[in-house]
Amino acid sequence: MSVAPRRNRACAKLLKDVNTILTIEGPTPSALHAIKLKLVALANKIDLFPMADFAMPVSQGRNHPLAIEDDDGMGLYLTINLPGKEAAPHDHGIWCVNAAISGAEQHDFFRRSDDGTQPGKAVIEKLGTVIVQPGHGMAMADHDIHSTAVLGNEPAVGLALYGYALARFPSVVWYHPEFASVRAGVSRRPSVTA
Amino acid sequence: MHHVTIANTGQTIPCAADQTILQGAVAAGIDYPYTCASGNCGACLSKLEGGNVSMLPRGDAALSPEQAANGQILACRAQPLGDVTVTWLGRGRK
Numbered sequence: 001m002s003v004a005p006r007r008n009r010a011c012a013k014l015l016k017d018v019n020t021i022l023t024i025e026g027p028t029p030s031a032l033h034a035i036k037l038k039l040v041a042l043a044n045k046i047d048l049f050p051m052a053d054f055a056m057p058v059s060q061g062r063n064h065p066l067a068i069e070d071d072d073g074m075g076l077y078l079t080i081n082l083p084g085k086e087a088a089p090h091d092h093g094i095w096c097v098n099a100a101i102s103g104a105e106q107h108d109f110f111r112r113s114d115d116g117t118q119p120g121k122a123v124i125e126k127l128g129t130v131i132v133q134p135g136h137g138m139a140m141a142d143h144d145i146h147s148t149a150v151l152g153n154e155p156a157v158g159l160a161l162y163g164y165a166l167a168r169f170p171s172v173v174w175y176h177p178e179f180a181s182v183r184a185g186v187s188r189r190p191s192v193t194a
Numbered sequence: 195m196h197h198v199t200i201a202n203t204g205q206t207i208p209c210a211a212d213q214t215i216l217q218g219a220v221a222a223g224i225d226y227p228y229t230c231a232s233g234n235c236g237a238c239l240s241k242l243e244g245g246n247v248s249m250l251p252r253g254d255a256a257l258s259p260e261q262a263a264n265g266q267i268l269a270c271r272a273q274p275l276g277d278v279t280v281t282w283l284g285r286g287r288k
Contacts, residue, residue: 061234061253084251088232174230179220183229185237 007048011067032139043099060085075165086149093170094163099137103156110145122182196274201281216269238269245278
């Protein structure tokens with residue numbers, strides 16, 4: 001028997017609980033911590049997320065939508081990243097919370113340390129590392145900077161909750177220590193009309 | 195050391211086997227389009243006009259199977275297996 005109805009109910013409950021937190025507090029550090037704990041609790045229910053229900057990546061990384069709110073609401077995804085998959089340091093422009101179902105992913109966190117006066121140039125410095133593995137998660141605020149890399153030889157499967165759905169993401173800003181550069185991606189935000 | 199010809203500019207640059215085409219291009223001072231430089235966004239989508247490359251891990255959304263079947267690559271993930279010629283297909287926003 002399919003677990004999809006139970007999974008859908010659990011995901012809807014999570015979004016309801018998260019909305020309650022955000023309504024009271026906004027996306028403060030304490031609110032994001034509380035949201036992370038709720039996402040970790042959901043990811044711990046591994047029977048809700050059988051891999052047979054989620055296609056593996058064609059390449060090395062894939063996001064499966066689990067629950068997407070209307071308009072400017074949140075997006076909850078099941079993410080599968082295979083060994084070797086990585087992402088350079090980047091700032092989503094919107095808060096994000098991750099929790100692991102299986103495997104492990106390293107998240108390094110950074111801060112920008114230049115004065116931002118040279119177009120296309122940036123310097124960042126590493127602040128610390130969080131390993132997202134079963135029973136653990138990470139939370140980051142709107143303009144925190146992180147990089148990711150799958151650890152080990154097992155796919156990293158997890159839940160990712162974003163303040164906006166991926167289809168309505170702001171411009172993601174990418175940093176490249178090797179090139180001392182910064183590049184901004186295309187915004188998917190709806191254009192504002194007068 | 196291999197040679198990579200960037201058809202857009204007509205320049206031929208050196209590129210080591212363990213370098214990506216993007217790394218070689220940036221090192222040579224070429225304003226190659228890129229954004230994430232890690233196989234996630236597709237801004238460095240390029241056409242492999244000649245030669246062969248190996249591809250580092252990437253996200254599905256950055257390069258579709260159809261694009262790959264049509265000889266398209268991500269310069270930030272492509273390491274030359276010999277001398278190659280590429281054309282970048284878009285301009286990344288800076």
